[in-house]
Amino acid sequence: MTDLLRVARSRPDSDSGQPFRIPESRYHTQNTDSVLCRPVCRKTPGHVASPVRFISHALRKTGSAARILGITAALMAMITPPVTHASTDRVQQASGISTKASKALMLDITRAGPALLAAGDRGYILRSIDQGMSWQQIATPVSTALTDLWFVDEQHGWATGHGGVVLHTSDGGSSWKLQLDGHQINHMTLRFYEQEKQSLENSLDQLDDIAREDAELVLEELEFKLEDAQVATEEGAGKPLLSVWFKDRNQGWVVGAYGMIFHTTDGGQSWQPAMSRVPNPDGFHFNSIGQLSGDTLFMAGEAGTLYRSDNAGADWLRLDSPYEGSFFGFQWLAQHNAVIAYGLRGNAFISYDQGDSWHALDVPGKESVMNAIATADQLILLGGSGSVWQADLKQSNHQTKPELQRIRLPRSLPISSGLKVSDNLLALTGLGGIRLINWPVDQTARQHQKQ
Template identity: 45%
Template sequence: MLSFTKVFQRARWFVCCLSLAMTAWVSAAADRIDTPSLLSSRASEGLLLDIAKAGDRLVVVGDYGRVLVSDDQGADWTQIQTPVSVLLTSVYFSDARHGWAAGHDGVVIHTADGGDSWIRQLDGRQLNQLQLDTYQALVDAGGDSKTADLSLEDLELFLDDAMVAVEEGPTQPILDIYFINNQKGFVLGAYGLLLKTEDGGSSWVVLSHHVPNPDRFHLNALLVDKKVVNQQVAGQQTLIIAAEAGLLFRSDDQGESWVALDSPYEGSFFGLSSYQDQVLALGLRGHLFASQDHGDSWQQVALTRSASISGAATYNDEIMLVGQGGLVLHGRSLAQLKAFDVQDRRAWSSVVRVKDGWVLVGEKGIKRITDKVLEASYE
């Protein structure tokens, strides 16, 4: 049996090693924030997590701060240097020129020229200080008038977490970014993070405590319900968030307040999409749910594959779903989705429609699937 002295020595050694590891981790995060991405001839073959349209241009983001653009429908790609080396998880363009990408270590970068150049707007150090300042001010004020149901004790817990985050360093991941227009947008991510900007990302407001998410589950995706937007009712845009543990949230006031929706299952949701006046929630192990009433009720869509779904894109009446294990489903209705065999098991994270087909991105880079190849596979 180990003596108390030896147990103490081993415990102290473990704590020392853990401290050194945390110091190295925080230092690495700071380095990634301050180090521009490296240009590589193989950038299009690495881990890429999201793809967006900037007018006729395609923009892809991924590991090591990589951004790639294509002006020929995804046939050829050019890497653009960015000011960071973090894993970029999400990219969104509000028009052909104005775009944002976000990722690990609390990073948000912005372009105003269609992706030709990028500046850093936010990083994990600024994010940690913003959360600390926000919750310190709310606790000092005795509460938040916009969240009357949230107790001072709950706000103190947010403050405690913010203090710990400042000590640990800039490590909080942002998992999704969405802009309603060139000025108004949101970022969301790990541990219930939700921020809002009204000035194109120059400044941010913390809204994490506005979401009824006491266990601080990760917020994975945000979507504006296009059916509501098309009604053009000022101030009535419906926002929906998909999260871990089957959580779904909705806001009808530009993200200032949120309600939890009744969820159709307990597994995590990884994405949201719009299709034929429906909102789709993409989940684990082939779980796909559709709502026609802004999330009040959900109907499960039966699929022939059980892989987790990561992304979706639509074009007129067509839809393509992509996910883990090489999952690619395509069809002209949710009831008639067919599996496309991509000849490998690589995971796909996102997809967009182009003029002659679809462009997918994932763990091993970029793949184009033309309409001709797609239709031939069904014959």
């Protein structure tokens, strides 16, 4: 894994040709798995996935390294957020209409009423009104990679991306406006930690000795975070937002690298930092956020971090984790009152008590799981190296875990996200854009082809 870490840290930025600039403190203290992994996706109710926000141009530059280390590792390496001025430039530059957009790296796909929308590299957003048979590129105000999509109805949706961008549409994805970017995030974060530090300093004289000692430790941590915020402000819009979820047209959340989390109550017109609500002293990345049911929200992130809020995000509880590697996303199974969390090297777990306890699932091949799709009676997991697994949920319950079967596709390409277009059609995104797959896949025909 140290070789993978070296590749991830030295990888050129996709547009600038400049190397990643990783804060030295992160280099020495961060979990190796988490440094390599960042995610995306969703696209069925209860799904909050997100995995591979990789960059195709950078993949080409990795050349033999990608072949040696494996395509999954290369894709994960692309996710690590660069802090570069090139990212700042892409935040300020609109995406151009390109004939290459349809074959570009697509990181997420979702449904907005009868329309399908996909988002990915260079600010590209594609829209289809014929169930994925054809796609139209939609202009956007940024040219930085877009990582996640979420719609609350046919018209109103949001997208997140590198450079801390949040885009919004109110016409079903036919046009997009910039609501937030990394410059605003940097200044918001700086003010937030300045105010937190000042408030704590003002309260020290009112505390007894024991409480004062604890407060001084917190104050020291705030000073470090304030220094990081000051550096980020100087460097520009470099940190990516990785996941977005809205309850309705007004209340929503975005999360991202280094523990960024922001909340809005006015549809994204204004945002409030919510870092103080989440116990995340190490600043691990938040990879996905979403709803289980009612006011119960859930987050998954790097270094095995899982969080649940039982009061619509007012505060968050860090859950005991079944493993220490990165989680890319989670899938809520409403009919079973269960949640599945998934991540690196085939690690996937199911909980029947909203994350209080977990049971490991057997993922054949132990390939990293990047996304999930669920229907009333079927679970589909999507792999970073192109594998797909399915389980019949009608045969599973609290006593019987879903039994995953590996499905071999006609052509294996890295997958970032997917959705069921219809009972007989699956749409997958990743390298090369969007693929439509007949579902279920005829495994008998595949076996005959091999022979």
